[in-house]
Amino acid sequence: METFSFYAFAVLVLGGAILTITRRSAVHSAISLIVSLVGVAGLYLLQQAEFLFAVQIVLYIGGIMVLFLFVIMLVNLDEAAKERQFNGQWLIALICATVVGLQVAWFMTKGAGALKLAQVPVAAAQTGAPVSPGNVEAIADVLFSEYLLPFEVASVLLLVAVVGSVVMAKKRI
Amino acid sequence: MMTGVPLSWYLILSVVLFSLGVAGFLFRRNIITIFMSIELMLNAVNLSFVSFSYELKSVNGHLYTLFVMVVAAAEAAVGLAIILTVFKNRGTLNVDELNSLKN
Numbered sequence: 001m002e003t004f005s006f007y008a009f010a011v012l013v014l015g016g017a018i019l020t021i022t023r024r025s026a027v028h029s030a031i032s033l034i035v036s037l038v039g040v041a042g043l044y045l046l047q048q049a050e051f052l053f054a055v056q057i058v059l060y061i062g063g064i065m066v067l068f069l070f071v072i073m074l075v076n077l078d079e080a081a082k083e084r085q086f087n088g089q090w091l092i093a094l095i096c097a098t099v100v101g102l103q104v105a106w107f108m109t110k111g112a113g114a115l116k117l118a119q120v121p122v123a124a125a126q127t128g129a130p131v132s133p134g135n136v137e138a139i140a141d142v143l144f145s146e147y148l149l150p151f152e153v154a155s156v157l158l159l160v161a162v163v164g165s166v167v168m169a170k171k172r173i
Numbered sequence: 174m175m176t177g178v179p180l181s182w183y184l185i186l187s188v189v190l191f192s193l194g195v196a197g198f199l200f201r202r203n204i205i206t207i208f209m210s211i212e213l214m215l216n217a218v219n220l221s222f223v224s225f226s227y228e229l230k231s232v233n234g235h236l237y238t239l240f241v242m243v244v245a246a247a248e249a250a251v252g253l254a255i256i257l258t259v260f261k262n263r264g265t266l267n268v269d270e271l272n273s274l275k276n
Contacts, residue, residue: 002177006182010182013186014189014190017190017194020209020213021206026205026206029205033209033212036216037216040220043183043186044220047224047226047227049223049227051239052223052235055242056242059246060212060216060242060245064245064246064249067249067250068205068209068249071256071257074260075257075260092199093196093199093200094200096195096199097192100191100195104191108181108185135232139232139235139236139239143236143239150240154240158246161246161250164254165250165251165253165254168257169257
């Protein structure tokens with residue numbers, strides 16, 4: 001059952017990704033990207049990351065992709081869809097993309113032995129007091145104790161992004 | 174592990190997704206599609222974070238993914254504002270024509 005779900009979500013992810021980078025119209029690309037993001041959200045759920053599943057749906061699909069669609073609506077892309085879609089240096093680009101893929105795959109096969117240390121944290125996790133806290137509780141525990149400073153920095157970063165995008169989109173300050 | 178799906182499958186999926194993002198980033202000419210390819214790459218990295226986190230039984234990977242998502246949201250807001258400004262000033266979104274730094 002789990003293997004079947006993995007295959008189904010993987011097909012969603014890869015099919016959406018391929019359509020995203022090959023579709024001519026930007027709106028079609030964005031909708032394919034939404035399909036791909038739904039697949040990634042399903043894979044999060046498959047790996048018991050319920051909180052990230054919800055965040056992926058709400059933040060990525062509900063927030064970022066709607067923002068993308070609004071921008072596509074605001075700019076006029078009708079004539080852009082008619083002309084050539086791929087840039088002139090496609091041979092170099094193909095070589096670079098293949099090299100990146102092979103590189104990551106090679107490092108992953110080289111580091112396959114390192115994954116054996118997965119047993120150590122399992123023993124450490126068993127000493128914890130709560131038997132099985134939910135995923136959201138576990139994340140909140142660590143986020144608001146160990147990662148409190150990065151959390152605050154992230155909020156400052158979001159504030160800067162809000163101010164920056166308003167400044168850029170405004171005609172005159 | 175009780176799961177029927179090994180870690181390596183998730184990692185291979187992540188590699189393929191990242192490579193597709195790189196290919197889209199390098200191939201396409203429309204700046205909005207290039208931006209979407211960046212989102213694809215970020216998602217590939219997030220997927221590998223969560224997979225390692227599941228394998229190691231720790232929630233630290235989830236937190237990193239959360240922070241990556243926060244940065245992605247900030248990046249999308251600022252980047253799309255830049256795209257709107259570029260379109261307003263130049264009237265095109267083709268990266269081959271946005272070459273005023275080159276000349």
